[in-house]
Amino acid sequence: MAVFEWSKRMICSCVLALFVFSFIAETRTAPTALDDPEEVASMVSIIIRNSTERKLMQLRGSPSSCVTGNAIDDCWRCDTNWLNNRKRLAACAIGFGRNAIGGRDGQFYVVTDPSDNDAVNPRAGTIRHAVIQTEPLWIVFQRDMVIQLKQELIMNSYKTIDGRGANVHIANGACITIQNIKHIIIHGLHIHGCRPTGNALVRSTPSHFGWRGMADGDAVSIFGSRDVWIDHNSLSKCADGLVDVVMASTAVTISNNDLWHHNEVMLFGHSNSYKGDKVMQVTVAYNHFGEGLRQRMPHCRQGYCHVVNNDYSSGWGIYAIGGSANPTINSEGNRFVADPKRYPYSNQVTKRTSGDKSEWKNWNWRSKGDLFLNGAYFVESGATGANSEAYAKASSDVKAQKSSKVRAITSAAGALVCRRNRMCTRK
Structure with a gap:
């Protein structure tokens, strides 16, 4: 020997x-x-x-050992020194919201106080005090906290809310409103139990507060805004939507989120009659649609939706992807798993919620490279051909991976656990 x-x-x-x-x-x-x-x-x-x-x-955990095909995560999550390189995240957005820079060009703001006792005169160190400031800010959290908002969190432009390094829950109260602003990044939060609030005074900038009517109880409401990126959040059990994009909002990416136990998940477009939403372009990529979801994953009106490499792993109570008022929907490389035992009449992925077939047969809905399991199926309509103008407007820069890779690509969806000198992981 x-x-x-x-x-x-x-x-x-x-x-x-x-x-x-x-x-x-x-x-x-x-x-x-x-x-x-x-x-x-x-x-x-x-x-x-x-x-x-x-x-x-x-x-x-170097880049060579953690690359997954998830273009966002492969951009930043391999870095074990994420704590000192937080703003690297701002270069990693994809899709229609790829230009969102959030608070990249500003200072860090550390939230030290989870309270929300006064929506008109918020205390320094609270998340409400941070998001109303006029200058760009990269907002982080000193420690784990549960924030129960008394009224909507009205944000100002050029803000990043970055929950990495802490276990941050916005829960059991009002939630986040992104209204008539731009360049917002929401990352790494647990948002759940949102409920209607309002008929109250709320401050929106250091120099202005005003009367707010009743809010619906969305986890994240995007209203008349652009360049918005909602990434790596865990969302569930809210009174209305989990993410709503309305009133001519555009340039939005919703990615890497873990969503479960909710009825109307994502609504894009204010109403069938509101023509302003024709400019809307939204990318839905790398999300995990999990247990207990019924419909609107997403529901699109008027505008353009690119739904790419998402995992619909647990069936849907009514439908997965729906729409009304002639939206263009481009579905690529998704994994659709129907659950005929739990939902015996819901194998169809798609649902048109306005008009009859004579009308919607001309709507541009396409499935390309999707994986259909347990009897799931997609009803296409409209123009054919990858180069049609409608599909070009509904195709962001996201290159769809093979649907067989979707489980791996979405395996870290949701808020991550991030520790110093280690890669951020799902657990």
Whole structure:
């Protein structure tokens, strides 16, 4: 055995030496210090050390060991030094909301106080005080906290709410309103139990507060806004929608969220009659639609929706993707798993909620590369061909991965656990 081990070490050493001398012969053009045997030995040592460091980097979570095909996560989540590189996230958006920079160009604001006792005069250190400021801010959290908002959280432009590094819940009260503003990133929050609030005064900037009527109880309401990115949140059990995009909002991406136990999940478009939503472009990518969801995943009106590489893993009570008022829907590379035992009459992915077939047969709804399991099926309509103008307007820059990869791509959907010097993970 000793002879065998000695022989193995000699073979490895010889191979390594041949590699080094080959490298030297190919790269040098004149005699150098590498002619010195001690320098050659030093180079061998460097090569061994570098090889070892590369192996260790892979074990610690370097890019080569965590790439999944999820274009957003592959951009930032491999970085174990995420804590000092938080703003790198702002370069990772895809889809129609890809230009959202949030508070990238501003300072950090640390939320230290979970209270929300006064919607008109919010206390410094609270999330409400942070989001109403006029300058760009990257908002983070000092510690784990549950924030029960008394009234809608009215945000100002150029803000990022970044929950990484803390377990942050916005729960059992009002939730987030993005109204007539731009450049917003919402990342890493648990939002649930949202309920209607309003008929109250609420501050929207340091210099203005006003009367707010009743809010519907959405987790995130996007109203008349653009350049918005909602990413890696866990959303459930709200009074109305989980994410609603209305009143001519556009340039929105909703990605990597984990959604469950809710009826009307996502509504895009204010009403069948509101023509302003024809400009709307929304990307829905890499989300996990889980247990207990019934409909609107999403429901699109008027505008353009790109639904790409999402996992519909647990069936749907009524339908998965719906629409009315002639929207264009481009469904690519999604995984649709019907649940005929639980929902015996809901195998169809799609539902038109206005007009009869003579009307909706001309609506541009297309499925490309989707995976249909347990009897799920998609009813297409409208123009054909990948290059049609309608589909071009409904296709963001997201390159769809094969539907067979969707479970891996969406495996980290939802708010992540992020610890210092480690990759952020789902658990």
